[in-house]
Amino acid sequence: MTEPILTTPLRERASQALGDRFLHEALDIATTKFITLRREAFDDFPDGERLRDRARAIKEATLQRLDTYLETLVDNIERLGGHVHFAATAEEAREIVLGIARRTGARMAVKSKSMATEEIHLNDALQAIGVTPVETDLGEYIIQLAHERPSHIIAPAIHKTKGQVAELFSRELRRPGLPADPEVLTKVAREELREKFLQADLGITGANFAVAETGTVVLVTNEGNGRMATSLPRVHVAVMGVEKVIPSMTDLAVFLSILAKSATGQKLSVYTTLVQGPRRPGELEGPDEFHLVLLDNGRIAQIAGTLREALYCLRCGACLNVCPVYRQIGGHAYGYTYPGPIGILLTAMLNGPASVGDLAHASSLCGACADACPVRIDIPRMLVELRREVNERRIAPWSERVVFKMLARVLGSSMLYRGAARIGRAAQRPFVRDGRIRALPLFFGQWTRTRDLPAVAARTFQERWREL
Amino acid sequence: MTRAALMITCLADMFYPEVGERIVRLLRRLGVDVTLPSGQTCCGLPLFNSGYHAEAAAVARRTVAIFRGADAVVVPSGSCAWMVKHEYPGLLRGSAEAADAEKLAERTYEFSQFLVRRLGQTSFETDVEGPLAYHDSCHLLRGLHEGETPRALLRGLTGTTVVPLPGSDECCGFGGSFSVRLPEVSTSILDRKLANLEASGARCLVACDAGCLMQIRGGLARRGSPLRALHLAEVLK
Amino acid sequence: MSSRGEFLGRIRTEMTKTRGLFAATPSERPAQPGQRLELLRRELSERWPQTLERFRAEFERVAGIFHRVPTAAAVPAELVRICSGLGARRIVAWPAEELGMAIAPELGAAGVTVESMPHDVPADDERRRVRALVATADLGVTGADLAVAETGTLVLVSAAGRPRSTSLLPPCHVAIFDRAALVESLEQVGVALEAWHEGTPPPERGAMINFITGPSRTADIELTLTRGVHGPKEIHAIFVDEALARRG
Numbered sequence: 001m002t003e004p005i006l007t008t009p010l011r012e013r014a015s016q017a018l019g020d021r022f023l024h025e026a027l028d029i030a031t032t033k034f035i036t037l038r039r040e041a042f043d044d045f046p047d048g049e050r051l052r053d054r055a056r057a058i059k060e061a062t063l064q065r066l067d068t069y070l071e072t073l074v075d076n077i078e079r080l081g082g083h084v085h086f087a088a089t090a091e092e093a094r095e096i097v098l099g100i101a102r103r104t105g106a107r108m109a110v111k112s113k114s115m116a117t118e119e120i121h122l123n124d125a126l127q128a129i130g131v132t133p134v135e136t137d138l139g140e141y142i143i144q145l146a147h148e149r150p151s152h153i154i155a156p157a158i159h160k161t162k163g164q165v166a167e168l169f170s171r172e173l174r175r176p177g178l179p180a181d182p183e184v185l186t187k188v189a190r191e192e193l194r195e196k197f198l199q200a201d202l203g204i205t206g207a208n209f210a211v212a213e214t215g216t217v218v219l220v221t222n223e224g225n226g227r228m229a230t231s232l233p234r235v236h237v238a239v240m241g242v243e244k245v246i247p248s249m250t251d252l253a254v255f256l257s258i259l260a261k262s263a264t265g266q267k268l269s270v271y272t273t274l275v276q277g278p279r280r281p282g283e284l285e286g287p288d289e290f291h292l293v294l295l296d297n298g299r300i301a302q303i304a305g306t307l308r309e310a311l312y313c314l315r316c317g318a319c320l321n322v323c324p325v326y327r328q329i330g331g332h333a334y335g336y337t338y339p340g341p342i343g344i345l346l347t348a349m350l351n352g353p354a355s356v357g358d359l360a361h362a363s364s365l366c367g368a369c370a371d372a373c374p375v376r377i378d379i380p381r382m383l384v385e386l387r388r389e390v391n392e393r394r395i396a397p398w399s400e401r402v403v404f405k406m407l408a409r410v411l412g413s414s415m416l417y418r419g420a421a422r423i424g425r426a427a428q429r430p431f432v433r434d435g436r437i438r439a440l441p442l443f444f445g446q447w448t449r450t451r452d453l454p455a456v457a458a459r460t461f462q463e464r465w466r467e468l
Numbered sequence: 469m470t471r472a473a474l475m476i477t478c479l480a481d482m483f484y485p486e487v488g489e490r491i492v493r494l495l496r497r498l499g500v501d502v503t504l505p506s507g508q509t510c511c512g513l514p515l516f517n518s519g520y521h522a523e524a525a526a527v528a529r530r531t532v533a534i535f536r537g538a539d540a541v542v543v544p545s546g547s548c549a550w551m552v553k554h555e556y557p558g559l560l561r562g563s564a565e566a567a568d569a570e571k572l573a574e575r576t577y578e579f580s581q582f583l584v585r586r587l588g589q590t591s592f593e594t595d596v597e598g599p600l601a602y603h604d605s606c607h608l609l610r611g612l613h614e615g616e617t618p619r620a621l622l623r624g625l626t627g628t629t630v631v632p633l634p635g636s637d638e639c640c641g642f643g644g645s646f647s648v649r650l651p652e653v654s655t656s657i658l659d660r661k662l663a664n665l666e667a668s669g670a671r672c673l674v675a676c677d678a679g680c681l682m683q684i685r686g687g688l689a690r691r692g693s694p695l696r697a698l699h700l701a702e703v704l705k
Numbered sequence: 706m707s708s709r710g711e712f713l714g715r716i717r718t719e720m721t722k723t724r725g726l727f728a729a730t731p732s733e734r735p736a737q738p739g740q741r742l743e744l745l746r747r748e749l750s751e752r753w754p755q756t757l758e759r760f761r762a763e764f765e766r767v768a769g770i771f772h773r774v775p776t777a778a779a780v781p782a783e784l785v786r787i788c789s790g791l792g793a794r795r796i797v798a799w800p801a802e803e804l805g806m807a808i809a810p811e812l813g814a815a816g817v818t819v820e821s822m823p824h825d826v827p828a829d830d831e832r833r834r835v836r837a838l839v840a841t842a843d844l845g846v847t848g849a850d851l852a853v854a855e856t857g858t859l860v861l862v863s864a865a866g867r868p869r870s871t872s873l874l875p876p877c878h879v880a881i882f883d884r885a886a887l888v889e890s891l892e893q894v895g896v897a898l899e900a901w902h903e904g905t906p907p908p909e910r911g912a913m914i915n916f917i918t919g920p921s922r923t924a925d926i927e928l929t930l931t932r933g934v935h936g937p938k939e940i941h942a943i944f945v946d947e948a949l950a951r952r953g
Contacts, residue, residue: 010650011649011650011652014650014652014653015652018652018653018656026927029928030928033928054732056729057729057730057731058729058731058732060725060726060727060729061729061730061731062731063725064720064724064725064729066716066720067713067716067717067720070713070716071713074709080912084709085706086706086707086708086709086711086712087706087707088706088707088711088712088715092706092707095706096706136935137925138923138925138926138934139923139925142925142926155924155925155928156925157925157926158925158928160926160927161927162926162927162929165926182926182927182929182931183931185926186923186926186931186933186934187933189934190933190934190935193935194840194935197935198836198840213902214898214902216914222921222922222923222934223921223922223923223934223935223936224873224921224934224935224936224937225934225935227869227873227915227935227936228873228935228936230913231869231870231873231913232836232870242716246731247731247732248731248732248734248899249895249898249899249902250732250733250734250735250895250896250898250899251731251732252895252898253732253891253892253894253895253898254732254895256891256916257891257892264924266767266918267763267767267855267856267857267918268856268858268891268916268918269918270767270917270918270919270920270921270922270936271915271916271917271918271921271936272915272916272918273913273914273915273916274913274914274915274916275912275913276912276913276914277912278912279911279912280910280911280912281826282825282826282864282865282908282909282911283826283863283864283865283868283911283912284822284823284826284832284835284865284868285832285836285863285868285869285870286863286869286911286912286913290912294712296707296712296715300715300716300719301719303716303719303720303722303723304719304720304722304723308723308725308726309726324638324639324641324657324660325650325653325657327660328653328656328657328660329653358649360519361518361645361646361649361650362650362653363643363646364606364639364641364642364643364644364646364647364654364657365517365606365643365644365646366606366610366639366643367606367607367610367611368606368610368637368638368639370610371610384516384517384519385519386519387517387518387519388519388520388521389519390519391518391519391520392519396519404515404518404520404523405520405523407514407515407523408515408520408523408524408526408527410509411478411509411510411512411515411527412509412526412527412530413509414506414507414508414509417478417509417510421482424482436689438690443648444648446647446648446649446651447647447648447651447686449651450651450652450655450658450687450690451655451658451683451686451687451689451690452685452686452689452690453682453686454483454484454682454685454686455483456482456483457482457483457484457485459485460481460482460485461476461480461481461485461488461489462476462481462504462506462508464485464489465504468489468492468493
């Protein structure tokens with residue numbers, strides 16, 4: 001269990017998000033742009049479909065021998081002079097990182113973007129022992145200053161206007177009057193963070209991949225903070241979910257060819273950084289210590305679970321961009337670390353099915369996510385499985401289960417079905433005008449508040465059949 | 469002579485019987501002997517999508533029995549056709565109806581697929597005032613991988629024009645119970661679809677799914693829009 | 706924290722409960738990657754002009770600035786031009802034997818100070834001094850191990866005398882390479898990576914390999930693209946027609 005289960009209903013959080021006009025516009029622009037860029041990148045890439053199939057197969061093959069590949073990874077990292085730690089829970093992972101920070105006397109840590117460290121709520125824990133965590137990815141830096149959580153897996157500050165960022169920087173960095181100009185604001189961030197990079201004792205990152213065969217941890221970034229955090233401070237800690245291991249360098253090339261294209265439409269991100277342990281004896285620069293924290297936190301239980309396929313996830317964000325629900329409500333409304341379609345599955349993985357009682361239904365099951373996913377994860381199938389689990393474990397409200405059981409009975413008998421049509425016809429009479437219904441009481445009002453409903457026909461098709 | 473059994477679907481049966489009528493008349497005109505196996509209720513998709521799989525399997529079992537022996541089954545909704553073709557075999561695996569479920573899955577066609585792929589018919593006339601714009605229902609496009617047959621039929625129409633719908637492959641927001649579980653989000657998604665429809669310059673949206681039509685028509689009517697949303701069968705003469 | 710045995714044990718337990726979702730294999734790896742790379746290089750040497758053209762197009766597509774000179778001796782003059790364009794007065798560079806040419810004399814004559822990176826690792830206070838030099842330099846000059854045509858990417862393997870920050874801290878990065886670095890695709894990069902890790906690495910090899918595709922960038926503020934976030938704002942590639950005499 002990583003995060004406390006939210007008590008505000010999803011519907012309320014969603015409605016709040018829908019009322020935020022800037023968020024709405026920002027989401028529309030950002031998601032549309034990412035969709036277009038991704039489409040263009042793959043249109044221009046005839047080998048794309050074959051490589052997506054390959055990538056999916058590599059992920060599945062890796063899970064089928066996960067223990068062996070992890071052992072090889074660990075042995076190779078240790079051979080290179082690095083240390084590997086094993087964290088069953090978020091708490092264990094935090095303790096491991098705090099332990100390293102304490103032992104090495106760290107006072108400030110620079111962090112390169114890592115959803116895994118978000119997931120385990122590392123920053124607060126570091127702060128609590130007197131180690132200042134500094135987010136260095138521009139989007140993460142912005143939300144850290146604003147005391148918010150990321151709203152998109154790869155564009156964390158997409159919900160903020162440049163005006164809001166200018167105001168935030170002016171206030172928090174004591175540089176009054178900054179203009180709402182992304183160039184200027186980026187330059188300010190560069191200056192502020194450059195100092196931090198050079199002074200930091202500890203660099204904390206995630207990892208996009210870890211190549212078992214060579215003990216290589218791979219970071220995919222655009223800004224350069226990943227390179228800074230892994231080369232300048234004297235200690236580097238990478239936190240990584242166990243499912244990120246891949247067998248070989250040949251496999252790495254397959255993933256690199258589709259990851260950035262899926263996320264932002266770039267052929268490659270600006271920096272792909274391959275970390276192979278601490279600096280070598282003959283090397284001028286690099287950390288003296290390298291640590292990899294392998295994180296379970298609910299992943300291992302899914303190896304044989306319904307969410308196994310979700311372990312293929314590359315964290316590219318493509319599913320968020322195409323999701324009709326995400327595009328309307330943004331990331332914060334989901335309420336947990338990981339938003340969007342894959343986020344619902346990951347939330348269930350990390351926090352258990354009780355955490356997705358309503359989130360499992362935050363989807364019209366349109367399938368756009370599965371289409372966009374570089375490794376073809378069948379997200380809708382697993383959402384339906386989660387809904388099933390929610391019913392079977394009585395997480396769904398009793399009233400709802402009664403309604404569906406009743407529905408099942410009606411659909412199981414043509415007599416009850418015909419009877420339902422007759423009841424519908426009779427009950428709707430006060431509400432029908434010109435064959436349409438504009439307002440209905442109780443639960444049915446959920447539809448009619450914003451949409452007309454057709455009336456039940458005077459005679460159903462099956463009732464008319466004899467005359468046709 | 470081609471024989472086809474019509475799976476009318478619960479939504480068409482209750483709310484859009486005229487769609488069923490038009491399909492029957494059209495198919496008969498094309499020389500198809502249309503039957504309506506009796507006692508139909510629903511394909512079970514609403515139960516399945518909400519996670520009531522044992523209950524969905526019971527409905528599937530019933531449906532398989534009703535359609536046993538049919539040479540071809542025609543369905544006016546992409547989502548119901550998907551349910552039968554994609555989920556029935558899995559739901560009934562290992563049961564007495566397993567073989568029949570596989571057979572039914574194989575022989576089931578969504579309406580436009582039946583016309584184009586089974587009957588080879590693409591030229592029809594229409595009385596509907598255009599321009600027309602086609603909306604891809606999610607289950608037909610991404611579930612059954614079919615984006616071509618409805619478009620071929622619209623392209624083959626004499627008497628009207630067809631324009632592209634921006635975001636035609638974007639969900640309309642229906643999603644079954646989703647539309648009433650998260651009605652604000654569902655409506656917001658619908659707003660986007662309607663804005664795209666307006667931007668397309670079309671006078672009429674065409675779709676192959678009763679769920680989509682209920683959502684889209686419901687939104688157009690509430691806004692008092694002059695634009696229409698019709699089932700493909702209501703467009704073909 | 707969990708022990709290795711406990712952790713892997715739990716994974717094994719879960720693995721026994723399932724056969725997986727479908728039959729799948731990881732990528733087929735070259736049996737003899739070193740040999741494969743050699744063969745590849747020979748093939749590529751026959752079509753290097755096309756590969757170079759493609760590299761140039763992709764490099765420029767990601768806002769890289771491309772230069773071409775006929776000989777190693779012509780490189781310093783090109784650097785002088787770049788420095789004068791930027792007003793660069795103090796630059797850092799990999800040592801001559803790592804670049805394949807000496808650049809300090811000619812740049813010095815043009816008023817640009819060149820700080821050469823040490824080959825051997827000095828004492829800590831010297832390391833700190835060098836770090837500060839690099840952090841305040843106007844420009845950094847490096848070589849490149851691979852130039853990937855498919856994506857316009859430069860691959861730099863860190864090593865003794867080939868430190869990481871030269872291509873990272875200064876606001877401008879210049880990479881010098883010849884035809885031996887050219888490869889066509891990411892797939893071929895995969896072959897190179899396999900080959901480089903076959904057997905024991907040479908003693909001077911470092912612990913990092915960097916793929917660099919254009920200048921540092923972000924679009925985190927309202928999706929507006931800005932360059933030079935933490936890494937360099939500008940990246941130049943100087944291609945030398947003649948073969949460079951640098952350690953492979």
